[in-house]
Amino acid sequence: MLISTDVQPVRRRPRTAEPRTAQKSVRLTPTALAAIHERAVHERLTTSGFIATAALAAALADGPVGRPETDPRRPLAEALDRLAGELRTLTDTVTDPEQASEVLTVLPDLAKRTYAVLDAVLEAA
Structure with a gap:
């Protein structure tokens, strides 16, 4: 039995008669x-x-x-991003054991809020 090692090449856009000389830069998240x-x-x-x-x-x-702002799930995704940022901030500031215990007291509430947002995302999907 032979195993194919062929790799699908990246397709290029079809060629046009008009040369592509114009460029536009865009910013994306x-x-x-x-x-x-x-x-x-x-x-x-x-x-x-x-x-x-x-x-x-x-x-x-x-x-x-279609515009991303009009997606009904956008507020939920933004809420998840905010929660992830809060978690990142909490974990990045821990430098000693005393701070760790303070952070651990906040994590259960953050986890509940995260699960609530995830449930809303799943219901909207």
């Missing part, structure tokens, strides 16, 4: 970039190729373009 990169890998495109293709498809579409 790390979360947005990770989601875009994951989808680009799934589509076997480079991240920039995926962004260009998706932007052109959205520009040529007749319907409205």
Whole structure:
């Protein structure tokens, strides 16, 4: 039995007659970039190729373009980000055993709030 070692090459966008000379820089959140990169890998495109293709498809579409701000799950994701930040802040400030006991008293409440937000995310999905 032979095992294939072929690797799927990254697809390039189809060539156009008009040269691509214009450039545009965009700023993305790390979360947005990770989601875009994951989808680009799934589509076997480079991240920039995926962004260009998706932007052109959205520009040529007749319907409205979905905006992340209008996603009903966005407040839940933002709440999770805030909770993760609180946890990071708590754990980063611990430098001695006395502080550790103070942090440990706060963790149960933070865990309850995290589970409540996760439950809301699962219900919205």
